[in-house]
Amino acid sequence: MKKVVLAFSGGLDTSCAVKWLQEKYGFEVVCFSAFIGEVSDKSKLHKRAKAAGASKLYIEDLKEEFARDFILPALRAHARYEGKYPLATALGRPLIAQHLVRIAEKEKAEFVAHGCTGKGNDQVRIEVGVRTLNPSLKIIAPLREWEFKTREEEIEYAQENNIPIDATKASPYSIDKNIWGIAIEAGILENPWQEPPEEAYVMTRGLDRVPKKPRYLEIEFKDGVPIKLNGAAKSLVDMIESLNEIAGTYGVGRFDQIENRLVGIKSREVYEAPAAEVLLKAHQELEGMAMDRDFIHYKKLLSEKYAQLVYFGLWFSPLKEALDEFFKSNQKRVSGKVRMKLDHGHAICVGRKSDYSLYCEKLATYSKGDLFDRTSAEGFLKIWGLPYEGLKAKQPQE
Ligand code: ARG
Numbered sequence: 001m002k003k004v005v006l007a008f009s010g011g012l013d014t015s016c017a018v019k020w021l022q023e024k025y026g027f028e029v030v031c032f033s034a035f036i037g038e039v040s041d042k043s044k045l046h047k048r049a050k051a052a053g054a055s056k057l058y059i060e061d062l063k064e065e066f067a068r069d070f071i072l073p074a075l076r077a078h079a080r081y082e083g084k085y086p087l088a089t090a091l092g093r094p095l096i097a098q099h100l101v102r103i104a105e106k107e108k109a110e111f112v113a114h115g116c117t118g119k120g121n122d123q124v125r126i127e128v129g130v131r132t133l134n135p136s137l138k139i140i141a142p143l144r145e146w147e148f149k150t151r152e153e154e155i156e157y158a159q160e161n162n163i164p165i166d167a168t169k170a171s172p173y174s175i176d177k178n179i180w181g182i183a184i185e186a187g188i189l190e191n192p193w194q195e196p197p198e199e200a201y202v203m204t205r206g207l208d209r210v211p212k213k214p215r216y217l218e219i220e221f222k223d224g225v226p227i228k229l230n231g232a233a234k235s236l237v238d239m240i241e242s243l244n245e246i247a248g249t250y251g252v253g254r255f256d257q258i259e260n261r262l263v264g265i266k267s268r269e270v271y272e273a274p275a276a277e278v279l280l281k282a283h284q285e286l287e288g289m290a291m292d293r294d295f296i297h298y299k300k301l302l303s304e305k306y307a308q309l310v311y312f313g314l315w316f317s318p319l320k321e322a323l324d325e326f327f328k329s330n331q332k333r334v335s336g337k338v339r340m341k342l343d344h345g346h347a348i349c350v351g352r353k354s355d356y357s358l359y360c361e362k363l364a365t366y367s368k369g370d371l372f373d374r375t376s377a378e379g380f381l382k383i384w385g386l387p388y389e390g391l392k393a394k395q396p397q398e
Contacts, residue, residue, distance in 0.1 A: 001028045003109035004140065007096050007126065008033050008057065010045045014115040015163050016154050017142040018052035021113060025140070031057040032103050034096050036066040037178035052163045058103055063179060066095055067236040070315075071180050075276075076224050076327040078284055078299070079307040084255045085269065086276035087310050088181030093122055094315035097129025104137055111138045118144040121262050122176075124313035132316040173200055179240050181253070181273030192258060192268045203272040204248045207345055214343035215250065216350070217243075219282050221338070224331030226279055243275035250342035253277035262312050278347045282338040285349040290333040290356040302326060332356075 004021055008014045008031035021027045031054040033045055042059055049057040070091040080086050100112045112130055116123035118141065127139050148154045158165050172187035184200050198206050219239075220228035226239050234242065247253060253274035258266055288296060302323055309320040336354025340347050362371040 003028045003030060003107055004111035004113050005030045005032055005100055005104045005107060005109045006113040007100055008049060010040060010048050012154055012165050013143060015048055015052045016157055017115055018054050019161050019163060020142050020146055022053050029054045030107050032100060033059045034099060035061045036063055036092050048164055060099060062095060063237050067240060070095055073324050075279055075283055076331060077306045078280055078303045079310060081307045081311040082259060084257050085271055086181055086273045086280060087307060088178050088273060089176045089183045090125060090311050091180060092178045093125030094129045097126045098133060101130055101133045111140055113140040113142060115143060116141060119263055119265060124262050128313040129316055180276050181271055184270040189268055189270055196256060196270045200270060201272060203244055203274055204254050205251050207251050210251045210344055214341050217340045219338050219340060221286055222335050224334040240275040243278050247274035247278050247342055247347060251345040252342055252347045278340055281347055281349055282340055285352050286336055286338050286354060287334045289352050289359050290354050291330060
């Protein structure tokens with residue numbers, strides 16, 4: 001019997017997909033679930049996969065790997081798509097693609113399948129990832145092929161086939177969550193004029209429920225990696241989970257944006273990423289103090305490009321990998337401490353220090369002890385402005 005490995009979340013789509021792949025193609029279906037965010041109930045997931053007809057289910061706890069190999073490079077890169085979205089979902093997909101390929105090879109399956117729709121970015125990330133890693137695997141996307149047009153039709157199919165579904169979990173939104181953040185789409189959010197209702201948010205409190213007083217955090221970085229929170233050592237996963245909790249309480253890390261998908265559609269996206277917001281800002285602040293002007297300005301251009309590559313599903317591409325090397329360079333200098341203030345939805349850097357700081361108070365000061373040599377400013381400015389002096393005299397006529 002031909003075999004397919006399906007990326008399985010246990011939701012309605014992928015549960016129906018198990019049955020559908022068997023009926024339509026006569027496949028043996030092996031399921032694979034990656035845990036990179038919420039720890040779902042493993043035994044429930046097993047039950048579901050079995051009830052839907054899967055021959056086997058791999059559940060893998062991949063949070064550590066996700067943090068080390070996907071989040072950390074994105075943190076170093078200061079990656080935010082279109083200046084805002086810290087790319088949580090976009091970073092999770094190549095990890096899933098990588099493990100789909102690994103399991104398919106192990107299981108000697110010729111096919112892999114996923115539950116992404118035909119109009120999103122996720123299909124791109126999974127399929128391009130799989131094809132880059134193993135072009136001989138064939139990919140099936142049931143949601144692009146099957147006959148169900150609405151959720152109701154899927155529910156009916158599930159009921160007819162005794163596939164268990166959570167009727168109670170009928171969230172009006174499409175949600176994807178991992179430790180780097182959550183994406184909330186669809187339902188009423190599709191109207192871009194409509195403010196997201198408070199109940200759409202999962203990781204952050206509304207400003208009417210945040211603590212009145214601000215809270216200060218001290219984050220210590222070593223070689224570009226956040227290692228301590230308020231003096232206590234933390235693994236990267238721990239750091240991210242703690243910051244999600246703390247900063248989420250202060251309403252930090254909400255984004256509401258109109259975004260340009262790869263497939264050409266503009267979509268309205270609501271994101272929450274409390275830890276990402278705090279860590280991206282903190283890293284940027286420390287690097288800003290430890291690195292020179294040219295590096296910082298040039299890096300900004302590359303960060304933008306990097307975020308696009310990740311968003312567009314090109315995680316395993318040579319350019320993205322080369323950029324990783326660029327962003328890794330000089331990280332030894334990004335060591336030190338950052339003081340962040342959480343206050344009514346904001347995470348503000350209010351202090352930074354590093355042994356590698358290039359900031360020199362004696363040069364910057366307007367008070368006593370100034371060491372800056374003003375007398376050389378005059379000559380410097382003469383030469384700096386020289387190329388522009390002739391412009392006015394030799395202006396072309398309109
Ligand atoms: N628009 C975001 C992205 O492309 C989020 C996608 C969310 N995916 C989902 N299955 N709900 O990365």
